[in-house]
Amino acid sequence: MRVRPNGGAIRAIREAQSLSLRALSNRTGLNRGYLSRLERDQIRETAATTVQTIADALRVPTAAITHQETT
Template sequence: MKPNGVAIRALRTANRCGLRELEEKTGLSRGYLSRLERGERGASPDTVLLIAHVLDVPPEAITREDL
């Protein structure tokens, strides 16, 4: 699974969730999450699943299988 940073950011902001809150809920650093949203970092399948769970969306909503 390859994360789609644009989708992660859009869903996070739609849920009124800041990076700090996502950091607290996932245990991932804000810096990492920010780089992930900008497409500068990849993520393991477990990380994608964790973020999807916290955002309450299916993993497919925040991944790009076509890359």
């Protein structure tokens, strides 16, 4: 399943926790460049498991870092 990450929310939460991009990369095992592109909304969709990994590392629910689709 693919989801739309909310890069601004990821960055805001990471910075509020005084967590560097490098530290988030270390926590998630994801490449820093990839995380940077996510934060800058250059990646429009990613795997739900990737978003879950980031949410777990930030200790927030996945809904806090994704764009919710309205129907």
